[in-house]
Amino acid sequence: MAEFTRDAPALDDILSVSKVRQDFPILQRKIGKSPLVYLDNGASTQKPRAVLDAVQRFYSEDYANIHRGVHTLSQRATQRYDAARETVAGYIHAPATEEVIFVRGATEAINLVASTYGREAVGSGDNILLTAMEHHANIVPWQLLAQEKGAEIRVLPVDDRGVLELDALDSLLDERTRVFAFTHVSNALGTVNPVEKLIAAAHRRGVPVLVDAAQSVQHLGIDVTALDCDFLVFSGHKCYGPTGIGVLYGKRERLSEMPPYQGGGDMIEHVRWEGTTFKDIPERFEAGTPNIAGAIGLAAAMRYLEELGRERIARYEANLVDYANETLSGVEGFRMVGTAPDKASIISFLLKEIHPHDVATFLDAEGIAVRTGHHCAEPLMRRLGITGTTRASLSFYNTREEIDLLAAALGKIVRFFG
């Protein structure tokens, strides 16, 4: 067992993890004969009872379609949906509630911006700036747009540690840059990017920014007012909410100028054969019956996180990641991939020459869930000269004992493959 040398408080002084674990029913289950050690939180987080109950209660007690009927349930459902939007807006410090658009997830949010704002703003000869550590979801929608418009995709490079090379920023941003879209936290490496600096550099050139907060909103807390970002996106299921719900935040002045994304019910003012007029934001971007229960579940997740205390969550997770780094570094043949000084709760690694898939099969046999492969960031993997990694991504419900189990299991795998 690794001796934890850093001057750290006992984790239980920060957060009573045994109590927190009681909030997550799935953490009590076993995988085969082993207790579940869930270290795949970067792919999706488990759901607290507060979220499960909120969804269940909504369907059992208040469910009907929204914005439609004058009957009691429709009104109640509408109120709950609107209240969910307020909760989310409060959580990310959006200046106005209507700046929060409910979508299916971060992927849809980026597609929405690319195909509305992007389609209006980007023309032939313009460019779109991304970074070398983007998730495919923040690459492909822009590639499709660039192909359609004859625009150029530019890429801010990363160094071998997985840190953005900020020196290149000024030469990449120019008067033809129409958007700078980048991730707050790398899903593959855990690198925390200097968002404030990136936003300031873009805004000095008058370039709007889109921040992909899919891997940061659950760890760091987000203040869109302080960040002054034009767009910010995240998925509900990665921050303890249900699947199929996500958020696009956009500044009012940006959203108001954007054409509709999809056409349908709920987003129109009047429909005539001669033409249709559209509602104001947020409804303009929410065609059709939305994921009402999903939004309510997401709001419950955010209330749960607020109650736990975002600052406490961040401190607990930082402490746990330090412990994990130190413990896992003691495993023979362990090589960390991504060694940025500022990292969130993601540990990407290689184990000797053993392929990540082989590692994951052994870990699964001990109930340990990790993600392997390129983590939907193939260009980043190529840049680092590898095809993939094994990734352990942590949450505040994980424990030092679980890290010890991971380390012990990795040690066994190394001995097996010799």
Added chain:
Amino acid sequence: MTNPGTLYQQIILRHSRESPHERRIAPPRVEGSGNNPRCGDVVQVAIRVEGGVISEAGFTGEGCALSRASASLLCEAIQGQSVAAALRLAAELRVLLSRSEPSTQGWESLGRLAALSAAADFPARHRCVTLAWSALEEAIRALPSGLDVDRQ
């Protein structure tokens, strides 16, 4: 949960570490590749066919122990076989892997390929095993039609 140790028998580990079949074979040859978008792994299989018989086979690429061992065992198994027999082998392997109740039955006739039978218990790894076989099928499809294929 089946012990993953059963998945990695000595024969699998040996073939994945150093395979005599991991090499580029000299032309004339046809090539196919199999890839797994889930992990980014790619295996290429090249064969030389003479008179409807696979006279030589080799593989290249990057992959896990299972996919490499499967590719190596494939090359070993198909050399000297007719193209039609190789295709039958690929089909048979897929059927054996995907049976709802995995067992060692049916694998006996496949010789050393039977070392892959444990993978049937690990559905998440089926693609690792079939990667090279997809590459083989692609290579066979690339053969000039009717020329060297003995389609009985």
